[in-house]
Amino acid sequence: MPALASHRKPRTRLRTTPAVGLTTAALASVTLLSTQSATAAPAKPAPTxxxxxxxxxxxxxxxxxxxxxxxxxxxxxxxxxxxxxxxxxxxxxxxxxxxxxxxxxxxxxxxxxxxxxxxxxxxxxxxxxxxxxxxxxxxxxxxxxxxxxxxxxxxxxxxxxxxxxxxxxxxxxxxxxxxxxxxxxxxxxxxxxxxxxxxxxKLTAEEKKRLAELERKKEAEAKRKADELARQQAAAAKEKADRAAKEKTPDQSSGTGTGSSTDTGSGSDSGYASQAEKVLAFARAQIGKPYVWGATGPSSYDCSGLTQAAWKAAGVSLPRTTWDQVEVGTRVATADLQPGDLVFFYDDISHVGIYKGDGMMIHAPKPGANVREESIYYMPIYGSVRPA
Known part of the structure; x- marks a missing residue:
């Protein structure tokens, strides 16, 4: 009996079903992951x-x-x-x-x-x-x-x-x-x-350098526009002075002059110029002090806090906010700005500066910056007023 058993053909072992199932599941998982990766939304590019x-x-x-x-x-x-x-x-x-x-x-x-x-x-x-x-x-x-x-x-x-x-x-x-x-x-x-x-x-050192360069370009363009306004205002002032001088020159043929009427309003202009000098003297003394929102001085200011304090130094009481200050005094065109006038910015009138002449202003810019001189064209102009 043992001899006969030794000549039997060995039984072939087949792969079990569980092994096949695992392989199929693995393939399905790979396929699914591949499909998801292919259809997933691309990562949002970093902002410029x-x-x-x-x-x-x-x-x-x-x-x-x-x-x-x-x-x-x-x-x-x-x-x-x-x-x-x-x-x-x-x-x-x-x-x-x-x-x-x-x-x-x-x-x-x-x-x-x-x-x-x-x-x-x-x-x-x-x-x-x-x-x-x-x-x-x-x-x-x-x-x-x-x-x-x-x-x-x-x-x-x-x-x-x-x-x-x-x-x-x-x-x-x-x-x-x-x-x-x-x-x-x-x-x-x-x-x-x-x-x-x-x-x-979150900016890298290189990105910060690039951002600073953009700021310099923005400031340069704003300064160019300020210089252009200064030239226009200087030309207008010269023309006005020449016209006034001509009107004051006696008529040689008749021996009479016609210049007396040109003095009309000069007292008012002189009074405003005197007030403006006090306003700008105060504003210049604040240059270098930090912007702090809600501050009215004397160690720090926000934009309307500075304008309020500067005009107070000239004896004029302004309201606290830009929205109220823009309603005080007389509206003036940008081309007709005089030192001491208030220039307002943005459609929501959320910023204000004091015009100092030559297209420049003194203002408290924003958090992290100090009171400084800057072109009025650095921000979009809303309008301007002469407070007194």
Whole structure:
């Protein structure tokens, strides 16, 4: 039996099904991954330096807009706080008068008590609302004219005190809303500035160098436009001076002159020039101080804080925000700008500078920069005003 068993053909072993299944699954996975890789969206290209510059500039502009909102809310909050304090003080004073009148009524009631006539007259004097008893003829007959006046005063003071309390309550609600807006604007400024700083922090050294070169080109173009405006203004001034000189020259044929009328308005121009000198002297003294949003000096400024402080030095009170400052004074064309005029920028009027002549201005530019002289063409001009 063992000999016969040794001549049997060995059984061929086949691959098991699980092995085939694993191979198929692996192939399917590879195929799926390959398909996904082929159809996946390409990675978004990194922004160019020009795009970064535009984005950063836009973020700073937006921060400037939010700064003006912050300034407006801060001014409104301060004004409202003063009104609330005044109303609370007035309410307290009226409450004290009311208490004095109540004490006087109490004295009358005590006197009646001593005279044995506590009811109903004493009840009238001590009631929270004596007016409810006022029309009772039998009671009025017992009252002197002095007592009647005290009761009338009491009623008037009650109404005044209630009115002042209502006004104070409403004013407090408005103050709360202003303070909430103040916090929101502050947060918006911080978010815009943080986003801009993040963009800049991601640039390589080479990219930062390229960005600086773009800034130099932008400044050079703005300066070229400023020089052109300076030439145009100089030519216009010379033409005006020549015309004035000709009008003042006596007519040789008649022996008379016609120049007296040319002095009209010169006093006004001289007065404005004198104010402008003070404005620019103050502004120049601030050059090099840092821009800080919401700041009004003396160690730092935002754009409208600087213009407000500079014109205050010349005796002119300007409102706090660019949006209000643009409404003060007389509108002037860019070609007609004079030193001291205010130049506003962007469609949302979120920036302002002080014109110093020759197409240049002094302004507090943006976070990270100091008060400096710069071409008015560095930013898109909205319009200009002469404050005084």
């Amino acid at each position: 330096i020009e795009e970064v510059q535009k984005k950063v500039d836009d973020l700073f502009r937006q921060a400037g807009t939010e700064t003006q909102k912050y300034n407006a809310a801060k001014a409104a909050s301060a004004k409202q706080r003063a009104e609330v304090d005044a109303l609370l003080q007035a309410a307290a004073e009226r409450a004290e008068k009311l208490n004095e009148t109540r004490r006087e009524l109490g004295h009358y009631a005590a006197a009646q008590y001593r005279d044995g006539a506590i009811a109903p007259t004493a009840t009238f004097f001590l009631a929270d609302d004596p007016q409810s008893y006022f029309d009772q003829d039998q009671l009025m007959a017992r009252m002197t004219s002095r007592q009647q006046k005290v009761v009338a005063d009491f009623r008037t003071q009650q109404n005044e005190a209630a009115t002042k309390r209502a006004e104070a309550t409403k004013s407090l609600e408005t103050l709360t809303a202003s303070q909430a807006e103040l916090r929101t604007s502050k947060q918006q400024v911080q978010e815009k500035l943080s986003e801009a700083r993040t963009l800049l922090s």
